[in-house]
Amino acid sequence: MPVALITSEIEQLVRSGAPVAIGVSGGKDSQAAALATFRKLDQLGHAGPRILVHADLGVVEWDDSLPLCEELARHLGVELLVVRRKAGGLMERWESRWASSILRYATLSTVTLVPCWSTPLLRFCTSELKTKVILPELKRRFPRQVVINVTGIRRAESASRSRATVASPEADGRVWNWRPIVDWSEAEVFADIACAGLRAHPAYTDFGMSRVSCRFCIMSSLPDLRAAAAQPEARELLLRMVDLEIASTFAFQGAHWLGDVAAQHLGPATLSRIATAKEKARRRAAAESRITKPMLYVKGWPTRMLTDEEADILASVRREVCQFVGIAPAFVDRDSIHHRYTELLAAKAARGGVASSETDFHHAAL
Structure with a gap:
């Protein structure tokens, strides 16, 4: 069984009884990170508070995500803290960003029209709806204490995460981010979940997806987007997101339109509107290319x-x-x-x- 990686700074905090908060999404990596962290905490004699934290992103979440987090909390015998952005979930954020984009363009407060969607380079879906919600709550709940914030990041997930360290402090020093499974393989993650007698998210086992986050994620592969679109529980969100693609003339994933990925689940009228939106997008881009x-x-x-x-x-x-x-x-x-x-x-x-x-x-x- 793989072990949780740790640094001397994190070990010192653990031994001093620092609060430990483990972020959980319902996905496999956060499950494994929680299990590995608890084993390491027990081994080091940690006597401080421990909690699981789930940032609820609203209608973009899979139906099973929160229940899986609740199952994990019961298995570990700890509280599950659920936090939410007060102004709404991620879908509402995308819609409000588009409304803001229109206003700023109309008032010439920007030169070009700006997309509504988050991107790999501008992941406000993570920064605004997770980090900026979770960290203030941890500081409020544990005043005057240094808090250990555990995440299930693994280097094998992507090129950007390949540079992730085992631990790093936030700028103010009030929070230390700990990544205990950063070197684990996917096989080790699934094996650890099975060994604990827990179920993995059905998006892996039933839907055939390679990763679990939002129902439709800006980082998802095309096969994962197609698998998500095939699920009845995702249909209402799919239509709402395609409507935003059409209204904004911006594809969900830059060059990939969600409306194309899920074409077989859309009616003729919607497909016609998508075709019109794509032509408008082409003409918008051509016009903006004249700006020096x-x-x-x-x-x-x-x-x-x-x-x-x-x-x-x-x-x-x-x-x-x-x-x-x-x-x-x-x-x-x-x-x-x-x-x-x-x-x-x-x-x-x-x-x-x-x-x-x-x-x-x-x-x-x-």
């Missing part, structure tokens, strides 16, 4: 007034994009664009040259 590099967003945008030629380019692009996407046209001529840039530059100067959260749109999850 010096006109695009950089930190602290806007940095200068546009030339007349640049304002004419932006005006023509905005006229087309507003038409394709269904945004009320505004700032679609040279004079109004110059006037808007004058406002933005004046507001920036009044703040001492610091970009506002409004114009920092491209580097923020909104």
